[in-house]
Amino acid sequence: MIHQGIAATLAAVWLTTxxxxxxxxxxxxxxxxxxxxxxxxxxxxxxxxxxxxxxQGVWVxxxxxxxxEESVAAGDLWHLGSCTxxxxxxxxxxxxxxxxxxxxxxxxxLVPEWVExxxxxxxxxxxxxxxxxxAGLPANPDMGALLALRTSTxxxxxxxxxxxxxxxxxxxxxxxxxxxxxxNTGFVIAGHVAERATGKxxxxxxRELVFEPLGMRSAGFGPPGTKGANDQPRGHSAEGKPLExxxxxxxxxxxxxxxxxxxxxxxxxxxxxxxxxxxxGDVKLGELTLSQxxxxxxxxxxxxxxxxxxxxxxxxxxxxxxxxxxxxxHNGSNTMWYCVTWLGPGNGVAALVTTNTAAPVAQAxxxxxxxxxxxEFQRRAKDSEPR
Numbered sequence: 001m002i003h004q005g006i007a008a009t010l011a012a013v014w015l016t017t018x019x020x021x022x023x024x025x026x027x028x029x030x031x032x033x034x035x036x037x038x039x040x041x042x043x044x045x046x047x048x049x050x051x052x053x054x055x056q057g058v059w060v061x062x063x064x065x066x067x068x069e070e071s072v073a074a075g076d077l078w079h080l081g082s083c084t085x086x087x088x089x090x091x092x093x094x095x096x097x098x099x100x101x102x103x104x105x106x107x108x109x110l111v112p113e114w115v116e117x118x119x120x121x122x123x124x125x126x127x128x129x130x131x132x133x134x135a136g137l138p139a140n141p142d143m144g145a146l147l148a149l150r151t152s153t154x155x156x157x158x159x160x161x162x163x164x165x166x167x168x169x170x171x172x173x174x175x176x177x178x179x180x181x182x183x184n185t186g187f188v189i190a191g192h193v194a195e196r197a198t199g200k201x202x203x204x205x206x207r208e209l210v211f212e213p214l215g216m217r218s219a220g221f222g223p224p225g226t227k228g229a230n231d232q233p234r235g236h237s238a239e240g241k242p243l244e245x246x247x248x249x250x251x252x253x254x255x256x257x258x259x260x261x262x263x264x265x266x267x268x269x270x271x272x273x274x275x276x277x278x279x280x281g282d283v284k285l286g287e288l289t290l291s292q293x294x295x296x297x298x299x300x301x302x303x304x305x306x307x308x309x310x311x312x313x314x315x316x317x318x319x320x321x322x323x324x325x326x327x328x329x330h331n332g333s334n335t336m337w338y339c340v341t342w343l344g345p346g347n348g349v350a351a352l353v354t355t356n357t358a359a360p361v362a363q364a365x366x367x368x369x370x371x372x373x374x375x376e377f378q379r380r381a382k383d384s385e386p387r
């Protein structure tokens with residue numbers, strides 16, 4: 001376990017103006033963030049509060065790397081792990097809107113050359129089942145395939161083609177639509193289907209259709225930073241060792257659609273704000289417009305047994321969420337980082353929290369921080385009420 005002293009540098013950056021009381025609350029939240037970080041012994045914590053109107057505040061505490069002096073900064077980059085999944089689903093929604101894909105097209109029509117050797121049940125699976133973990137696909141490619149991906153010299157598109165082909169030939173772990181089975185493989189296949197439909201790598205599609213229209217200039221893929229420079233936070237091993245950016249500091253890049261995006265808290269907030277806005281109406285994203293009906297699909301759990309999940313979101317009931325109490329959340333980890341986001345659509349609010357370790361204490365620390373952010377939102381709402 002990593003322990004940092006209470007003297008670790010902490011930054012609180014406010015992007016809105018407010019009263020002296022609000023500023024005092026900001027200092028209080030910043031102090032509490034450092035207390036949570038120090039008690040948990042995580043190298044660093046990052047937090048952001050965002051509403052339907054935009055980013056309301058960013059706070060960071062701790063060090064980029066355990067045992068080194070560089071403190072985290074408000075604009076630093078964080079690995080978002082499986083919080084990438086809703087981004088991939090949003091990309092697919094944009095391609096459906098543009099006419100490149102359709103939600104209900106079966107895989108047999110999307111990858112016709114693999115029908116003969118592929119499992120017949122999987123050929124009937126659609127993008128909806130892939131993006132809701134209902135295809136019956138295993139969680140990951142087998143260990144041998146994962147090891148081979150680390151040394152592959154093929155393009156990422158070709159690597160994803162191999163993952164797709166192998167999964168279709170292997171067949172499902174259980175019949176499609178019969179149960180919930182969290183599957184990174186399913187999201188990789190969905191990403192590859194998008195590649196086939198457009199002739200562009202998933203990474204290029206993400207930049208062109210999601211990151212650039214949203215102004216997410218910091219967004220990228222894989223572990224952030226420059227080897228040897230300590231210019232960005234480092235992920236940490238289970239033993240607390242900081243890991244330099246490189247192939248061993250993340251899952252194989254071919255798994256990108258399931259979880260390799262990194263971004264600053266401010267840019268991640270732009271993406272989350274998109275979804276908060278989508279609850280209330282159509283949203284223009286570059287040259288495309290995602291309709292409120294499309295967002296309603298993305299924000300609805302799959303109608304089936306098991307986990308309430310759909311398109312990169314888990315669905316729960318929380319009083320603070322407003323409206324009917326529906327809340328969305330997702331976490332992400334490549335075993336070296338951990339993050340979580342909670343959305344309250346009825347109140348138009350979201351909490352984003354990150355840390356550069358996936359040690360067991362990470363989840364508790366981020367959950368405590370998310371609670372602080374929601375409380376801060378509630379304080380602000382109360383302060384703004386007429387007196």
